[in-house]
Amino acid sequence: MQAADPKLLPIATKVYSGERLSFQDGLALYESFDLPTIGALANHVRERMHGNRTYYNINLHINPTNTCFMSCKFCAFGRKAFNPDSYILKPEEIVERARRMMPKGCTEIHLVGGLDPRLKIEYYCEYVSSLHEAFPDVHIKTLTPVEVVFIARMSKMSIRSVLEKLRDAGMGSMPGGGAEIFEPEIREQICEHKCDSEGWFETHRELHTMGVKSNCTMLYGHIEEPRHRIDHLLRLRQHQDEFGGFQCFIPLSFHPANTGFSHLPGPSGFLELQTIAISRLMLDNIPHIKAYWIMLGIKQAQIAQWFGANDIDGTVVHEEIYHDAGALTPKGQSVSDLEHQIRACGRVPVQRDTLYNEVRDPVESAT
Ligand code: V47
Numbered sequence: 363m364q365a366a367d368p369k370l371l372p373i374a375t376k377v378y379s380g381e382r383l384s385f386q387d388g389l390a391l392y393e394s395f396d397l398p399t400i401g402a403l404a405n406h407v408r409e410r411m412h413g414n415r416t417y418y419n420i421n422l423h424i425n426p427t428n429t430c431f432m433s434c435k436f437c438a439f440g441r442k443a444f445n446p447d448s449y450i451l452k453p454e455e456i457v458e459r460a461r462r463m464m465p466k467g468c469t470e471i472h473l474v475g476g477l478d479p480r481l482k483i484e485y486y487c488e489y490v491s492s493l494h495e496a497f498p499d500v501h502i503k504t505l506t507p508v509e510v511v512f513i514a515r516m517s518k519m520s521i522r523s524v525l526e527k528l529r530d531a532g533m534g535s536m537p538g539g540g541a542e543i544f545e546p547e548i549r550e551q552i553c554e555h556k557c558d559s560e561g562w563f564e565t566h567r568e569l570h571t572m573g574v575k576s577n578c579t580m581l582y583g584h585i586e587e588p589r590h591r592i593d594h595l596l597r598l599r600q601h602q603d604e605f606g607g608f609q610c611f612i613p614l615s616f617h618p619a620n621t622g623f624s625h626l627p628g629p630s631g632f633l634e635l636q637t638i639a640i641s642r643l644m645l646d647n648i649p650h651i652k653a654y655w656i657m658l659g660i661k662q663a664q665i666a667q668w669f670g671a672n673d674i675d676g677t678v679v680h681e682e683i684y685h686d687a688g689a690l691t692p693k694g695q696s697v698s699d700l701e702h703q704i705r706a707c708g709r710v711p712v713q714r715d716t717l718y719n720e721v722r723d724p725v726e727s728a729t
Contacts, residue, residue, distance in 0.1 A: 367396035370403075373643075377403045383644055385592055391640045392588035397632060404639035404670030411649065412672040416709040417718065418700045419676040421470040422463055425683070426451050426489060430476030431512075434553040435622030436542070436584055438687035440476045450478065453489040457496050464497070465677050467697070469715045471497070473504040474539055474683075483517040483524060487531040494532025501534040501716040507565030508540035511557040521561075522568045529574060535716055536569060538577030538612050544597050545590045552584060552623075563601055570607030575717060578608045578648070582637055583616035583629025591637065595644040602647045609718060610650035610673060613637045615657045619688025634662055635669045642670025650718065655703075656681050656691050664707035673714075674704065 363374045373387050383391075391400055427450040430440030441448035451459065460471055471493060486505065493502055505513075505528065514524045543549055544559035557565075569576055580594050602608050615637075618628045629637075642651050652673040653666035663674050679694035697713075704711035713721040 363399075363402075365396055365399040367394045367399060370394055370396055370399050374399070374403055377406060377643060380646075382646055385596060388592035388595065388640060388644050389588055391643065392591070392636065397636060397639075400636060400639045400643075401669040404642040405668050407642050407646075408651070408670050408672050414708075414710045415672065415712045416667050416704045416707075417650065417673040417712050417714045418697075418704065419470055419714050419716065419721075420465055420467045420697060421472055421676040421716075422460060422465065422468055422679045423472045423681055424451075424456055424459055424463075425475045426456055426473055427475040427478055427481065428682070429478040431479055432477055432553065432556050433622075434542075434556060436552050436581060436616060437683075438617075438620035439683045443478065443480075450481070451489075453485070453492045456489045457492045460493060460497065463679050464500075465679060465694075465697075467721075468497075468500055468677075469721065470501045470503055470676070472537055473502070474506055474509070474537060477509060477512045479516055481513075481516070483513055483519060483527060486513060487527055490528055490531040490533050502532055503535045503537050503716055504528075504533055505536060506538075506540035507536075507562045508557045510536075510565045511561040521565055522572075525565070525568050525572060525574070529572065533574075535574055535609075536566075536576035538579035538608075538610070541579045541594070541598075542581045543586045543590050544594050545586075548586045548590050552581075559597065563597070566601060566607065567605055570605040575607055575609050577610045577612060577652075579612045579614050580637075580641075581614045581616055583633055584618075584623050584626060591640075592644065595641060599645055599647060602645075608648050610652050611641055611645050611648045612652040612654050612675075613641050614654065617657065617684050617687035617689055621687055631662060634658060635666060638666045639670045655695070655700075656689060656693075657684050659691055660695075660703055664703055667704070667707050667709050674700065676700070 428441050429443045429448040514521050618626045651671045653663040653671035654675045655663035681693045701711040
């Protein structure tokens with residue numbers, strides 16, 4: 363292979379021979395401006411694993427509450443309980459919203475929300491079991507370790523018993539949120555008091571030993587440096603070596619509007635593609651890398667399909683977290699638009715369910 367940046371040549375040799383990349387390799391990739399070479403290496407791995415396929419799903423996002431006891435500096439979604447804009451949806455309202463908004467062919471409801479000390483384990487189990495009863499064929503992907511650790515504390519239970527109760531109520535898997543940046547020196551500045559990396563990994567450890575799958579994320583493009591990102595990726599890789607269970611990694615591109623970091627410019631388009639590609643290269647044991655179209659924008663999510671990503675997320679329908687932070691993308695999209703966008707960048711759209719089983723009889727033109 364030829365590379366504009368000769369420092370990438372030893373890394374290229376490792377990638378082509380399937381050798382694992384080191385912390386220093388990760389830093390060298392971030393130090394390089396040779397994005398075409400980094401992208402080509404990531405694309406090589408992506409095509410080796412997934413060929414020309416790009417996955418999407420038919421899903422619906424619901425945020426059961428926006429009240430939040432924490433004050434994470436990167437968040438524009440949480441409201442204090444006294445704020446007139448704060449809300450808590452009752453379990454029956456969550457079911458009613460799902461019934462009203464669920465797109466044709468929906469296979470997944472994704473639910474995450476704020477931390478409210480008034481809500482105990484019974485509330486979460488009730489919305490999960492009500493949804494499961496109303497829509498038995500739809501996978502319920504809900505709660506992050508941040509919420510689970512908080513529920514365990516508020517309900518005076520262990521993390522394991524919270525997870526078991528949720529699983530018994532109908533929780534199918536867990537989304538990847540709450541990871542942010544693990545390194546304490548950054549975590550303390552962006553989300554002080556929130557569950558630390560030990561709590562985050564302990565929750566996934568319990569979940570994965572129960573045989574339940576989950577995703578993982580990294581919030582980048584704020585005050586962190588390349589070494590914090592590589593450290594984050596390597597902690598995820600280490601967990602995956604030991605426990606498996608992560609299906610997909612989603613690098614989350616920071617949106618600064620209306621947050622405690624509104625003075626920051628947010629990540630460049632260059633950093634977004636570089637991070638997708640480096641994630642693919644470092645996380646050799648996590649099967650899927652998602653370019654979340656809501657956060658990256660549709661055009662960047664398309665380009666990302668040639669920089670290591672093999673998933674674009676789904677119909678979503680009603681996104682709130684990033685739109686409160688200034689995202690300009692639509693709040694949801696139709697299946698036909700998603701399929702068109704995937705084909706328009708030269709990939710083959712494959713509809714999947716939450717566990718990455720191919721949906722055999724895909725809905726052709728759900729809205
Ligand atoms: O943990 C909050 C992030 C996460 C902002 O598992 C922000 O399939 C950018 O994890 N700018 C929650 N990011 C969302 C999440 C997710 C999304 C889509 C798919 C999946 C999946 C998981 O959102 C939080 C935080 O890291 N976040 N505020 C913001 N201003």
